[in-house]
Amino acid sequence: MSDLTKIPVTVITGFLGSGKTTLVRHLLQNPGGRRLAVLVNEFGTVGVDGEILKGCADENCPEENIMELANGCICCTVADDFIPTIEKLLAQPVRPEHILIETSGLALPKPLLKAFDWPAIRSRITVDGVIALADAEAVAAGRFAPDVDAVNAQREADDSIDHETPLSEVFEDQIACADIVLLTKADLAGEAGLAAARDVIAAEAPRPLPTIPVTEGAIDPALILGLSAAAEDDLANRPSHHDGHDDHEHDDFDTVVIDLPEIADPADLAARIQRLAREQQILRVKGWIAVTGKPMRLLVQAVGERVRHQFDAPWGARPRSSRLVVIAEHDHVDVAAIRSVLLDPVEA
Template sequence: MSSLEKLPVTVITGFLGSGKTTLITHLMKNPGGRRLAVIVNEFGDVGVDGEILKGCAIPECPAENIVELANGCICCTVADEFIPTIEALMALDPRPDHILIETSGLALPKPLLKAFDWPDIRSKITVDGVIALADAEAVAAGRFAPNVAAVDAQRLADDSIDHETPLSEVFEDQIACADIVLLTKPDLAGPEGIAQAKAVIAAEAPRPLPVVEVAEGAVDPRVILGLGAAAEDDMDARPSHHDGADDHEHDDFDSVVIDLPEISDPATLLARITELADRQNILRVKGYAAVAGKPMRLLVQAVGARVRHQYDRPWRPEEGRRGRLVVIAEHDDIDAAAIRGILLPDAATAE
C-alpha cells in the first residue's frame, strides 16, 4: 500500500450476541491476502472479546495488531484513546493493510463515523464500510424491532410513553448506518424466520441494503472488505435517532463483573446463567471459567436464556485459574447483589 493511500477501516457493529467476534475470528483466519489489525471496543471493565481474538492470532494478524479499548464508548474517547490507537497501528512495521473495528454491542455507529473526521486522521484513514450483524431469530421475533402500530397504540393509551425503547433505537441505528447486513444464526431462525427478519430489516433500512445469511461467521472476505464506501463522507444517507444531538446516552445500560473461583461442574454454571436470564432482565453474559481438572479455558457466551460454551484455549502459565463473567443489562434492571446471589450462591450464603 502506498503511504499516500488512505488506510481502509471496516466498522463491524451489531446487537449483543449477534456474532461480531466470531466474524472477526473468521476474517483473521481468512484475510484474503491482507495483513489485518483489530480494535475491540468492549463494554465494561473486562475485555473478554479482546482475549478471545488474541487467542486466535496468526501471522497475518499477530497479537500486537489486536488492541482493546475498554474505557468507554470509542466515539467518546476520540482524543484520549481512538486517535492514539489508530496512529499506533499505522506506525506498525509492517503496516496493516486493513483495520477492523468491533464496536460494543450497545454502540451507536454514526457517532463513531464522525470520529473519522478528526483532523489528525481524516487524511490517513477511510471507512471502507459499515457491516451490521443481526441475529436472524431475534429479529424475526421482533425483540429489537418493535411493531410500529403496536407502539403507536401504546402511546395513545399511555401519555407517558413518548419514545421507543433504547434497544430498538440501537438496532435501527445500526441498520440505518450499514452498507451491508449479515444475518447470523440462520439455522436457528429457519426459512420462515429468515424471510421475516429480512422483511424487518428492509422496513428499517433507509435505502436498499444487501442482506447475506452467515453461519458461524463464515463469509468470503471479498464480500465485506474492499467496499470503498467512504462512509465518513456519506453521513446524510445514514440517519440516526440521535441526529441533531450533541452526543448520545450510555446510561441506558450497565454491567456487573463476576469473578469466578475454579468450578467443578460446568453444567451447574450454565444452569445458573439460564436461571439468571429467567429471573433478571439480562441482555448478555460473556466470559470464561476455569474447570477443575481441565487444562483448557471454558468460554461462555449467553444472549438471554440461550447459552453457548466451548473450551477455547489452554490456560497460560502466567494466568491465575480464575474465571470472569461480564453481565450486561439495561440500567434500571441491573441488580448486582441479585446477580451475584444467583451466579455465586455459596458466596452469598457465606456472607
C-alpha cells in the same frame, strides 16, 4: 501500499451477542491476501473479545495489530482513546492494509463515523464499509424491532409516551448506518425465520440494503471487504435517533463483573445463567471459568437464555481465575441477586 493511500477500515456493529467476534475471527483466518489489524471496543473493563481474537493472531494479523479499547464506548472516547490507538496502528513498522473495528454491542455507529473527520486521521484512513450483524432468530421473533403501526398509534394518542426502548434505538441506528446486514445464526432461524428477519430489516432500513444469511461467521471476505463506501462522507444517508445531539449516553446499561471460584459442573453454571436471563432480564454474559481438574479454561458466552461454553485454551502461565461480565439494562441490575444466583449453592 503507498503512504498517500488511505487505509480502508471496516466497522463491524451489531447487538450484544450477534456474532461480531465470530465474524472477525473468520476474517482473520481468511484475510483474502490482506494484512489486517483489529480494534476491539469492549463495554466494561474485562477484555474477553480481544483476548479471544489474539488467539487467532498470525503473520497476516500479528498480536500487536490487535488492540482493545475497554474504557467505554468508542464514540465517546475519541480524543482520549480512539485517535491515539489508530495512530499507534498506523505507526507499526509494517502498516496494516485493512483495519477491522469491532464495536461494543451498545455503540451507535454514526458518532464513530464522525470521528473519521478528525484532522489527525482523516487523510490517512477511510470507512470502507459498515457491516451490521443481526441475530436472525431474535429479529424474526420481534425482540429488537418495534411494531411501527402500534408506535404511530401511540404517538397520535399521546405525544409524551415513551415509544422507544434503548435496545430498539441501538438496533435501528445500527441498521440505518449499515452498508450490508448479516443475518447471523441463520441455521437456528430456519428459512421462515430468515424471511421474517429480512422483512424486519427492510422495514427499518432507510434504503435498500444487501442482507446475507451467515452461520458461525463464515462468509467470503470479498462480499464485505473492499466496498469503498467512504461512509464518513455519506452521513446524511445514515439517519440516527441522535441526530442533532452533541453526544449520547450509555446510562441505560450497566456492567457487573463477578469473580467466581472454580466450578465442578459447567452445565450447572449454564443453568444459573439461564435463570439470570429469566429473572433479572440479563442481556449478555461472557467470560472465562476455571473448571476443577481441567487444564483448559472454559469460555462462556451467553445471549439471554442461550448459553454456549467450550474449552478454548490451556491456562498455561495465566492465573486460574474465573470471571464473568454481566450486562443488563440499568433498571434491571440487582448486583446482590446476580451474585446470589451465580454463587449461592442453596439459592441456585
